[in-house]
Amino acid sequence: MPNTFTDTPESSDHGYDRPSKSQVKREMLALLDLGKQLVDLSPERLKQLPLAEKLYDAVRLAQRTTSREGRRRQIHFVGKLMRDADAEAIRAQMDIWENGSREQTLAMHRLETLRDLLLRDDDALTGLLNEYPGADAQRLRTLIREGRKEAQANERLQAGQDPQRKHYRALFQALKSLDDTEQA
Template sequence: MTNDPETSESEYDGPSKSQVKREMHALLDLGKQLVDLSADRLKQLPLSEKLLDSIRLAQRINSREGRRRQIHYVGKLMREADADAIRHQLDVWENGSREEAAAMHQLEAQRDLLLQDDHALTELLAEYPQADVQHLRALIRAGRKEQEANKNLQPGQAPKRKHYRALYQELKTLQQTNP
């Protein structure tokens, strides 16, 4: 056997044994997360029928060793599943979608602008011509009154936010009907 660097590099045909073990452990951990999910959440994931049945069985097993073995079997079946799609969906459930959070912050900023500036309503109506102008004006007026009333609250009193929230919901509805 020669120690020629060119032949040793050409013999390499894949990830190291350690890398393969790390990937298998990651799939096992993902399988453990799936076993802890509710049935409704499991239905929303792209899982094969065999994998889904194995997860449900692991959820029913009470014996510590039996459950451990079943979770390892789930980890083995995870090799054939789309782990990236499953991880992404779990991340969305755990942390919320970044896009959803950004859209929510945009709506909140738009609501605050409507409560501060009359010209913002004109801009909103230009963007959403189908919007109910009278309803929006009523919500803005009531929201402004609510803000003024909240400025005069005694310490310990909860601020009123009924119209503040209603305006947000109206903006959200407008955005959903006209993406």
């Protein structure tokens, strides 16, 4: 009697024409993780995503659920609803938000470094004014001078006294507004 499994042309690939059980499970867990990330988002961010109404409502319910087990079950339901959602579009938007915050952090670090350089080096202001010709040079000079005085006063503080940072912060804000004006 002939064996139907060995006589078919599919026997070379063991008769599998769909993803393995393990692969399906990995995909479901990835969707569950994405659903957990959705539950952690603010309602404003959630509205910006391409979510079906049923999925949106399920995520909002999970956000409002306070019991641990109820929240876990609701998150699993969100994961189940994610099977019908456009997961790639959701991931792409969330990636943009995450990378945008990285870019903002890098910009803030660059401005902090520039502020520290201005407080240390007199020639740095000349370079800054060359880069931003429309900048208020007098205001920047005043902020730098007051920031230096503030730093000297902070060095003389006793242990436990709070340092003053008013002009230090004002200089940062002035640099930030210069940078924002340049980008606009």
